[in-house]
Amino acid sequence: MMPQFPQPTFYIFKCEQSSPPGMPKPSCVNGETQELFGHMAQGLMQRGIMGAVQPIRTSCLGRCQMGPVMLVEPGHFMYVGLTKEKIDKILDEHIIGGNPVNEFLIPEQFWGEPIKLKQ
Numbered sequence: 001m002m003p004q005f006p007q008p009t010f011y012i013f014k015c016e017q018s019s020p021p022g023m024p025k026p027s028c029v030n031g032e033t034q035e036l037f038g039h040m041a042q043g044l045m046q047r048g049i050m051g052a053v054q055p056i057r058t059s060c061l062g063r064c065q066m067g068p069v070m071l072v073e074p075g076h077f078m079y080v081g082l083t084k085e086k087i088d089k090i091l092d093e094h095i096i097g098g099n100p101v102n103e104f105l106i107p108e109q110f111w112g113e114p115i116k117l118k119q
């Protein structure tokens with residue numbers, strides 16, 4: 001039988017938390033940055049790609065100082081310092097066009113190689 005429910009191509013995890021205690025500020029949601037998740041979701045609908053892309057609200061992604069942040073999977077693409085305009089460009093160029101927007105990605109020194117699991 002054919003699968004009835006295809007999986008999304010992308011997941012976009014948008015941090016929706018103010019810095020938890022002990023984490024460096026500023027964080028991902030305060031004041032006008034509250035509108036960013038809605039803007040992203042609306043952008044997916046306007047482009048007809050809701051479903052192919054699943055937006056997910058998350059808690060802290062551990063990079064509060066560079067907030068607002070969102071993580072695009074697959075590929076561990078961590079976008080930082082977001083605005084509505086930057087989100088629009090990410091949807092058009094990365095999600096639809098297939099080219100990550102390098103200038104909005106987290107600097108490499110803050111996003112090193114994945115931590116290896118102990119064996």
Ligand code: FES
Pocket residue numbers: 015016017018019020023027028029059060061062063064065067069
């Ligand atoms: S509050 Fe968003 S990364 Fe920590």
